[in-house]
Amino acid sequence: xxxxxGKKDNExxxxxxxxxxxxxxxxxxxxxxxxxxxxxxAIERGGAPIDTLMAEWQALYNNGxxxxxxxxxxx
Numbered sequence: 001x002x003x004x005x006g007k008k009d010n011e012x013x014x015x016x017x018x019x020x021x022x023x024x025x026x027x028x029x030x031x032x033x034x035x036x037x038x039x040x041x042a043i044e045r046g047g048a049p050i051d052t053l054m055a056e057w058q059a060l061y062n063n064g065x066x067x068x069x070x071x072x073x074x075x
Contacts, residue, residue, distance in 0.1 A: 010065050 021029075034049040034056070057070040 012060075012065060 030053060031049055034052040038048045038052045054070055057066070060066045061069055
């Protein structure tokens, strides 16, 4: 397996492999970018940026980029 990443390896993770950051940093980056894309300017639990992230995860799953199915979240 390239990079020793195993089943969790995908074309997107290979692009960012050189960035050594904890998962919490990656999640903060993802939420921040989703907030920019969403354009509401408000980050809140269960808000529009989270809906944007969930939609993106679904798109990545649907296109076979990530094998993990999006979880159902409580609202």
